[in-house]
Amino acid sequence: MGRAILLDKANIPGIRAFGVYRAHGGYNAAGKGLLEMTPAQVQQEVIKSGLRGRGGAGFPTGLKWSFLDRKSTRPRYLVCNADESEPGTFKDRYLMEKLPHLLIEGLILSSYALGVRTCYIYIRGEFKYLVGILETAIREAKKNNYLGEKILGTDFSLEIYVHPGAGAYICGEETALLESLEGKRGNPRIKPPFPAYKGLYDCPTVVNNVETLAAVAPVIGMGGETYSKLGFGKSTGTKLMSACGNINKPGVYEIEMGLPVEDFIYSDEYCGGIKNGKMLKAVIPGGSSVPILPADLILNTSRGEARLLTYESLAEGGFESGSMLGSGGFIVYDEDACIVRNTWNLTRFYRHESCGQCSPCREGTGWMERILYRIEHGKGRMSDIDLLVRVAKNIEGNTICPLGDAAAWPVASAIRHFRGEFEAHIK
Amino acid sequence: MLKVTIDNIEIRVEEGTTILQAARMIGGKVVPPAMCYYSKLKGSGGKCRSCLVKVVKGSAKDTRPMPKLVASCSTPVQDGMVVENTISEEVQEARKGVVEFLLINHPLDCPVCDQAGECDLQDLSFGFGMEETSTVEPRREYPVVDIGKLIKLHMNRCIHCYRCVLAAEQLTKKRAHGMLYRGDTMEISTFIQTAIDSDFSGNMIDVCPVGALTDRTFRFKSRVWFLNPMNAHRECSKCGGRVTAWMFGNEIYRITGRKDQFGEVEEFICNECRFEKKDINDWVIEGERKIKRQSVISGNHYEHLKKGSIIHPIEGTTEPQE
Amino acid sequence: MQDNKIKHHLFVRENKSVAFSGKTLEKVNSLISRYPEGRQKSALLPVLHIAQEELGGYLSVDVMDYVALLLNLNPMEVYEVATFYSMFYLEQVGKYVLEVCHTGPCAICGGEEVLQHIKDYLHIDTGETTPDGMFTLKEVECLGACGSGPSMQVNTEFYEHMTAKQVEKVIEDLRQKTEEEGSSKGWAEQFS
Numbered sequence: 001m002g003r004a005i006l007l008d009k010a011n012i013p014g015i016r017a018f019g020v021y022r023a024h025g026g027y028n029a030a031g032k033g034l035l036e037m038t039p040a041q042v043q044q045e046v047i048k049s050g051l052r053g054r055g056g057a058g059f060p061t062g063l064k065w066s067f068l069d070r071k072s073t074r075p076r077y078l079v080c081n082a083d084e085s086e087p088g089t090f091k092d093r094y095l096m097e098k099l100p101h102l103l104i105e106g107l108i109l110s111s112y113a114l115g116v117r118t119c120y121i122y123i124r125g126e127f128k129y130l131v132g133i134l135e136t137a138i139r140e141a142k143k144n145n146y147l148g149e150k151i152l153g154t155d156f157s158l159e160i161y162v163h164p165g166a167g168a169y170i171c172g173e174e175t176a177l178l179e180s181l182e183g184k185r186g187n188p189r190i191k192p193p194f195p196a197y198k199g200l201y202d203c204p205t206v207v208n209n210v211e212t213l214a215a216v217a218p219v220i221g222m223g224g225e226t227y228s229k230l231g232f233g234k235s236t237g238t239k240l241m242s243a244c245g246n247i248n249k250p251g252v253y254e255i256e257m258g259l260p261v262e263d264f265i266y267s268d269e270y271c272g273g274i275k276n277g278k279m280l281k282a283v284i285p286g287g288s289s290v291p292i293l294p295a296d297l298i299l300n301t302s303r304g305e306a307r308l309l310t311y312e313s314l315a316e317g318g319f320e321s322g323s324m325l326g327s328g329g330f331i332v333y334d335e336d337a338c339i340v341r342n343t344w345n346l347t348r349f350y351r352h353e354s355c356g357q358c359s360p361c362r363e364g365t366g367w368m369e370r371i372l373y374r375i376e377h378g379k380g381r382m383s384d385i386d387l388l389v390r391v392a393k394n395i396e397g398n399t400i401c402p403l404g405d406a407a408a409w410p411v412a413s414a415i416r417h418f419r420g421e422f423e424a425h426i427k
Numbered sequence: 428m429l430k431v432t433i434d435n436i437e438i439r440v441e442e443g444t445t446i447l448q449a450a451r452m453i454g455g456k457v458v459p460p461a462m463c464y465y466s467k468l469k470g471s472g473g474k475c476r477s478c479l480v481k482v483v484k485g486s487a488k489d490t491r492p493m494p495k496l497v498a499s500c501s502t503p504v505q506d507g508m509v510v511e512n513t514i515s516e517e518v519q520e521a522r523k524g525v526v527e528f529l530l531i532n533h534p535l536d537c538p539v540c541d542q543a544g545e546c547d548l549q550d551l552s553f554g555f556g557m558e559e560t561s562t563v564e565p566r567r568e569y570p571v572v573d574i575g576k577l578i579k580l581h582m583n584r585c586i587h588c589y590r591c592v593l594a595a596e597q598l599t600k601k602r603a604h605g606m607l608y609r610g611d612t613m614e615i616s617t618f619i620q621t622a623i624d625s626d627f628s629g630n631m632i633d634v635c636p637v638g639a640l641t642d643r644t645f646r647f648k649s650r651v652w653f654l655n656p657m658n659a660h661r662e663c664s665k666c667g668g669r670v671t672a673w674m675f676g677n678e679i680y681r682i683t684g685r686k687d688q689f690g691e692v693e694e695f696i697c698n699e700c701r702f703e704k705k706d707i708n709d710w711v712i713e714g715e716r717k718i719k720r721q722s723v724i725s726g727n728h729y730e731h732l733k734k735g736s737i738i739h740p741i742e743g744t745t746e747p748q749e
Numbered sequence: 750m751q752d753n754k755i756k757h758h759l760f761v762r763e764n765k766s767v768a769f770s771g772k773t774l775e776k777v778n779s780l781i782s783r784y785p786e787g788r789q790k791s792a793l794l795p796v797l798h799i800a801q802e803e804l805g806g807y808l809s810v811d812v813m814d815y816v817a818l819l820l821n822l823n824p825m826e827v828y829e830v831a832t833f834y835s836m837f838y839l840e841q842v843g844k845y846v847l848e849v850c851h852t853g854p855c856a857i858c859g860g861e862e863v864l865q866h867i868k869d870y871l872h873i874d875t876g877e878t879t880p881d882g883m884f885t886l887k888e889v890e891c892l893g894a895c896g897s898g899p900s901m902q903v904n905t906e907f908y909e910h911m912t913a914k915q916v917e918k919v920i921e922d923l924r925q926k927t928e929e930e931g932s933s934k935g936w937a938e939q940f941s
Contacts, residue, residue: 168609185606185609190501192502192503351610351611352610353610354610354611355609355610356587356608356609356611356612356613357474357587358473358474358475358476359474359476359477359525359529359586360476360524360525362528362610362611362613363528363529363531363532364528365611366532366610366611367528367531367562367564370564371564374563374564381563387561393524394521394524394527394528395524397495397496398476398479398495398496398521398524398525399476400473400498
């Protein structure tokens, strides 16, 4: 299943340069889209491809694009979400570092489809060196008439700017990102209105993840229908998985969706098995905010079917026995890992990253962290376990943005599957 | 006009009306509590989550329920929408959770707080608070800060509603305080050593739902329920000069804006009226002001209320619970 | 039990004069022009990065007031933003800021040990600076380098696969580093 359509050129020497990328067929898709297709046709291909948001939510990209307010006379914006900050996720960094022109090609096609003339790449500030890499690539593309005025002699013009964040996980939430891009605190907006109507500067805006936008290039290159045949069921195409934790080969892997989890963990092509010959204990399959699953449930669903790397298969069983594909941040824990300490650690992360705007998240993340700190440091009470479950439940669904859910799920799932370990810590 | 049903009561409202506004039009017990929303402050609302309601039918066109509880203060009504507030168990549970969150770091220092008796958090806690606290951890403690000689800031009591920031932004020329830091260390502050002095800064006190911002000229002078609120007015070059004078005998203890049944001032007033005119001869006293809220302030106790019932801001709408 | 005292304090405006060089100012103006007319506030984060790097290593009140002036903002808007984002320092830091990731994936492959080792090696706790003003140690949350953890950033440069031995070497190399060798490109140079 080692089909690479995003990273196929990643290891070509010098591929970061425009000339090398172009010589290897780069920007052919951009040429095809701009010269042979109408914007509506480009969008149609994306719809046909079944491409879904790679940032975590998995929402169909073509459908998201179709919500854009096209009646408005105000400028439209495309914003590329490169604020990759979800623990366990480092695929966008890899993609931008290796293949900046692939992202730019995807942005050109997407902007063309959406009728956008200005596009911003919002990148987390810690990736400072990538700002330079992307800006250089943009300059090269402009010099070669793939950006700027009248691209390839058409009437389509586009500027792309890189905009750095400054250390805030919450800016990965699309409306917090827009606030931050406007130079404000990264407080998520209250929706409605949605960005498709009132986004950046109150103008119609589409926000998509780096990987999603980069994938638009191969989608147009091979055609939506061909792309849709890759993958498995409604999880079409390929997905970048960033694997880390107690495995032999941490790294970014492009998989065709539908790869069995077991193969991904144990095959030498991917994670290469558990480090030091240890046993697998648990996996967080889609970035730190999705539910953790114990070894038996990550390898097989509760119905005994092999778990696959698809949106549907990982979610099989709901939150009782399933999880989510999320951003593809695949964190593996071996038999020595302490689930309590890990849950405390991740909850500390969410406490630190809560914007503080709404009460359940501001107070709830802090409360959970303090309870878990106590348990981890030998001051737990047996009643704390149910208290944690109750606090998580009171946060979930009641906040302005999904950070509340993201903080609640790891706690709820850790207790659901590893309650005994919490009890042992307290005893 | 759009038709919306809240707790089985139907009303027609203009397009753009929020669920909370529609509920206020109906009045009575269907009105959700609001700790951060303030109709006179643009951009307020959505943050405290105490006004969460359940939308069981999105609209006549799209009859699906909304997947999550929504903040009624910032969710616009759709035609044919059906909303549940008091009749939804889920809403009541979520609200209890929100109140608990607002209280886990609150110092519960009502006995020494000037806001006691007219505090929205007190009312909300009476309705939805738990008998006992589930926390054993120490509560959050901020250094106590004075922001000028007129306003006292007790950050420990703040519920981060943003109202004072919006008031300063919208009523004064150059806002000198703001919401700083983030998460559960977030605070209202001037950041630098400075005094807040603008002609309208005192309104921050009136819009504060809790005792975080209090009037230093009234500090520890009296419990509010011992005072008689009187409508009063004067000729003022800066504001409308229509205020509530809080009196004991012939003495004015404090001046505030005139608050309506939802605890919002009818008009913002200037600092001169609020802080400098404490002599009865400064004012034309119009007569007693009825406080239209069911709170300690309206009679030194919560009347006819049993634990678990909502404090309704409108006079006479609290139904005795059996 | 963790204490729950918030340790923020009020800052002082010293009224020292600060200003970008002519070259940097040109870059700042070109950054402002990337955003629509009247939306110059959008340039705040990039400009604050440049200001922090070029005007003293941290955002003093005077520096923030200067940025407010450049972007035509109320200084309070700048303070609100600067205190929100974790990459901005409000107080003087050492020449090198060691920011060690201690979030989940880095923690399970040795991040906490690396952090402890730096504390022992430099005799400072997190948030502190060595007496010679060379190093400040900070714990940070996820740097997005989980596959090559434990990871660390020194003045926004990535150091990956850290071990106790490795960080000692990094620290010693930094001590030896002269000004001429310089560090990688600054914020201003990142932008075209």
